[in-house]
Structure formats: C-alpha cells, structure tokens
Amino acid sequence: GAGVSQSPSNKVTEKGKDVELRCDPIxxxxxxxxxxxxxxxxxxxxxxxxxxxxxxxxxxxxDRFSAERxxxxxxxxxxxxxxxxxxxxxxxxxxxxxxxxxxxxxxPGTRLTVT
Amino acid sequence: xxxxxxxxxxxxxxxxATVAFNCTYSNSASQSFFWYRQDCRKEPKLLMSVYSxxxxxxxxxxxxxxxxxxxxxxxxxxxLSDSATYLCVVNNQVNRDDKIIFGKGTRLxxxx
Numbered sequence: 001g002a003g004v005s006q007s008p009s010n011k012v013t014e015k016g017k018d019v020e021l022r023c024d025p026i027x028x029x030x031x032x033x034x035x036x037x038x039x040x041x042x043x044x045x046x047x048x049x050x051x052x053x054x055x056x057x058x059x060x061x062x063d064r065f066s067a068e069r070x071x072x073x074x075x076x077x078x079x080x081x082x083x084x085x086x087x088x089x090x091x092x093x094x095x096x097x098x099x100x101x102x103x104x105x106x107x108p109g110t111r112l113t114v115t
Numbered sequence: 116x117x118x119x120x121x122x123x124x125x126x127x128x129x130x131x132a133t134v135a136f137n138c139t140y141s142n143s144a145s146q147s148f149f150w151y152r153q154d155c156r157k158e159p160k161l162l163m164s165v166y167s168x169x170x171x172x173x174x175x176x177x178x179x180x181x182x183x184x185x186x187x188x189x190x191x192x193x194x195l196s197d198s199a200t201y202l203c204v205v206n207n208q209v210n211r212d213d214k215i216i217f218g219k220g221t222r223l224x225x226x227x
Contacts, residue, residue: 031213043159043202044220050212091158095213102206102213103149106158 002026004107006092012113013082021077021110025094032075033104034067036088042065043091049075082114116141118216119205125222132193136221138203139185148179148186151202153220159202162188190223198225 005024013019025032034046045059050071060066064082069075079086089111093104120139128134140148148165163170165177165186167195176189203218 024134033213033215043217045215045217045222048213048215053212056212081207103161103164104159104204104215106160109158 004092004094004105006090006107006110006111009108010111010113012115015114017086018078018080019080019082019112020091021090021091021092021112023075023077023092025075025092026105027074029094029096029105030072031095031102032069033093034075035093035110036089038088045052046077046090048102079107081113082112084114087112087114094111118142118207119203119218121201121203121218121221123219123221125218125224127224129226130192130193130195133189133191134193134223135187136201136223137185137187138205138218138221139183140203140205140216141179141184142205142207143184144207145184146204146208148169148177149206150175150177150186150188151206153200153202155199157202159217162201180217193225194224195225195227198223 007022017097030051032049040068047067064080067077089109091109093106095102095104118141150162151159152162153159165179169178174191178187200220200222203222206214207214
C-alpha cells in the first residue's frame with residue numbers, strides 16, 4: 001500500500017518568508033508526528049497528533065512554528081518568518097492506534113533551505 | 116542523564132565480522148523499544164522491534180535488559196549494505212499518548 005508522502009520534496013525560500021509543508025499519512029493511521037533533522041544531527045521531535053486529542057506541541061522550537069491536522073488525516077506544518085537556522089529536513093511519520101509496540105513509518109522528508 | 120543515549124561511533128568493521136551496539140535509556144517505565152536504520156540522506160526505517168524475550172531476524176538480534184536499562188543490537192556476518200546509522204527508539208507511553216524518544220544514532224561503516 002501507499003506509504004507516508006510529503007510535499008514538496010525540496011523547498012528553497014528567502015529569509016522572512018512563510019512556508020507550508022504537507023504530510024499525507026498512511027491511511028488508517030491515527031497518530032502523526034513531525035520531526036526535523038539538521039545535517040549530521042539526530043531527529044528533533046516537533047509535534048505529535050493522536051486522533052482527536054489535543055496535539056503535543058512540546059517540541060515546537062518557537063511560536064513561528066505551527067501545525068494542524070485536518071480530518072484526522074493530512075497535516076500541514078507552517079513556519080512563519082523563516083530564519084536560516086530553520087534549514088533542515090522535516091520528516092513526518094505515522095503509526096497505528098496506541099498500544100505497546102507501535103511502529104512509526106516515515107515519509108521521505110522535505111528538505112528546507114532558507115537563504 | 117540523557118533520555119536515550121547511544122555511542123555515536125563511527126564503528127568501522129570489516130565485512131563478515133560481528134558488531135554490537137548498546138543503547139541506554141533513563142526512564143525505567145519505558146514500555147516499548149525499537150531499532151531503526153537510517154541511510155545517508157534518507158528517512159529512518161524500522162529495522163526491528165525489541166521484545167522483552169529478545170528477538171532475532173536473520174543476521175540481526177535485539178535484546179532488552181530492563182534491569183540495566185539498555186537495549187542492544189547484534190549484527191552477524193556484516194554486509195557492505197549494513198553501512199548506515201542505527202537509531203535506538205524508546206516509547207514512554209502515558210495513557211494512550213506516545214512519548215517517543217529517538218537516540219542520536221550510531222554510525223556503522225562496513226569495510227570491504
């Protein structure tokens with residue numbers, strides 16, 4: 001079946017512009033996560049959606065970052081007034097209903113470059 | 116103590132050798148554990164879940180030691196294609212909400 005998809009695959013933007021990154025999770029997966037990964041670094045958790053519960057936004061680095069998930073499916077991560085330090089690969093993952101042993105499936109990521 | 120800690124490596128290992136990595140975690144209530152593999156400039160992919168009784172998948176064996184709070188990954192008869200970064204992942208689930216922590220990864224280079 002179809003995996004997690006993300007768009008765009010690459011985005012180059014000027015400092016100060018807003019960007020929107022999209023994630024389409026695997027159909028039927030109730031949990032969706034956003035991470036970012038800078039070059040040569042580990043994954044940094046950003047935000048987590050689980051069903052209709054309030055999202056866990058504890059990883060968002062500043063109020064310039066926001067995310068929403070419409071209809072329990074597609075998610076959009078928005079970065080306002082981008083800064084050069086926002087340059088990274090933004091990864092989305094989804095997983096099935098809660099329970100022990102839940103595994104995440106990642107999309108290919110969006111490579112964001114802020115010039 | 117970091118929530119999930121891994122030796123960053125790199126581990127440079129000749130082809131055919133056996134290599135093992137450990138990963139320590141700080142939360143004794145952690146409930147589920149995984150190893151992911153990440154190739155250069157690619158997304159992480161699940162390698163295997165780690166069960167309490169230990170589990171094996173071909174050349175790969177994962178173990179969990181709750182008393183000492185670490186998990187391990189053993190790769191036997193290593194192949195060139197095993198070169199990647201191996202990420203340790205711990206889920207500290209609270210009620211029905213995940214709290215997934217990724218380690219920073221261990222880099223493995225298999226040498227011909």
